[in-house]
Amino acid sequence: MVKPNRLVSVIVCVAVMMMALVSTPAWAQRRNALQLLTDAETEHIIRRMARPIFQAAGVNPDDVSIILVNDNTLNAFVSGGQNIFLHTGLILTATADELVGVIAHETGHIAGGHLVRGNEAMDSALLSSLVGLGIGIAGGIASGNAGAGLAGMMLGQHLAERSYLSFSRTQEASADQAGLSFLEQSHLSSQGFLTFLEKLGAEEPTMTDRDSAYARTHPLTRERIDNVRTAVGRSRWTGHGVPPDQVEQYQRIQAKLYAYLDPNGALRRYRPEDGSVVGRYGRAYAYFRQGDVRQAQPLVDGLIAQEPKNAFFQELKGDLMLQTGRPADAVAPYRKAVELAPDGNSIRVSLAHALLEQQGSRGVDEALKNLQIAAKTQGQSAFLWRLMAQAWSAKGNAGMVAYASAEEAFARGDKPVARFQAERAEKLLPAGSPGWLRAQDIRGQTGADKDGGRDGDGKPSRR
Secondary structure (H helix, E strand, O other): OOOHHHHHHHHHHHHHHHHHHHOOOHHHHHHHHOOEEOOHHHHHHHHHHHHHHHHHOOOOHHHOEEEEEOOOOOOEEEEOOOEEEEEHHHHHHOOHHHHHHHHHHHHHHHHOOHHHHHHHHHHHHHHHHHHHHHHHHHHHHHHOOHHHHHHHHHHHHHHHHHHHHHHHHHHHHHHHHHHHHHHHHOOOOOHHHHHHHHHHHHHOOOOOOOOHHHOOOOOOHHHHHHHHHHHHHHOOOOOOOOOHHHHHHHHHHHHHHHHHHOHHHHHHHOOOOOOOHHHHHHHHHHHHHHOOHHHHHHHHHHHHHHOOOOHHHHHHHHHHHHHOOOHHHHHHHHHHHHHHOOOOHHHHHHHHHHHHHOOOOOOHHHHHHHHHHHHHHHOOOHHHHHHHHHHHHHOOOHHHHHHHHHHHHHHHOOHHHHHHHHHHHHHHOOOOOHHHHHHHHHHHHOOOOOOOOEOOOOOEOOO
């Protein structure tokens, strides 16, 4: 016979296993495998399109991060607060109106606090599962029937899963309604959201199992279509889509993204006879990706001549020069791009790269200035910190080289190297300086300090 304290131990051990499985969302389990893309132009244009939606939701547009995921599925999701992840498959497939509709839905999740509520629902489901687990184990032990115990455990898990999925479907329906409201307040038609759902519906298999609708995180697409179609019929703004100038800009980033992912395919799609800006931009970027300077440069120069104040055409010119071994020629277009788009921090990193690739140290201070500004939003970039270490090395500051190297290793997930470099930085930098304090943080977060990841004053480390 199992003693009571042994029974408790069994339940607790299995509970810990269940918690590890249940409390981690699927996206989090895949996050390390996600390939994230950074492009200042794409983020700028999508944010401009979505700004009225964010404002209608009472969300500061500048606080929302637009993050691109290199994945060909039609998907988007919110994670980690006000971060909207958009799959490249969605951007390449959706029209401007459809994308705004999807963003309105995702903004509904942000405005509704669904991430916090989702965690609470997950905890509730976990509790229900653990109760069923405990009853199943206890029942099995008491009756001596292992099958009965397993049945009890399975029932508890099934009920918990059903409870959470029901909650998820409620949240998704709520996000649909909130998104429709934000579109209406923005004087934008919800027709795009309807056509996007119709695309999803065309790919959704017919439900034959009457219980299968309950094994879903989202309501049935046909139900969502019916609800959105009703909203479209009632809307005062049907026919009022994304402004034409923004539609054209969106088509440019679609061409650019397509050329980045499939240069050969882009050259087949954007034929030489296509003299539009979109067509020429797609060809220019495709040739750039292929390293064909001879054909790319005239197209880029022509685009700049047509729109000299377009920061992203200037950026492409800088990219073309830098990637073909001409960093000195890349500096001027990068500087112009930063002047025209001062919030384009990824462009600042490129400018710093070009400056540091030149012979001599005359551009080091300018490179450091741009890297320090860019680090405010690009601080997770290992490449940025590698450039920072290179710049501080050129200035002969060993302490800051160690600090920047610690940040680079930390961004790459190399904890041993991050800890080693952070310890070096602490020894070399003045106590209390920003780099010294941040080195303490890194050392604490890599498990090296003896006070449980706290700073010298006993306060939790910052990150």
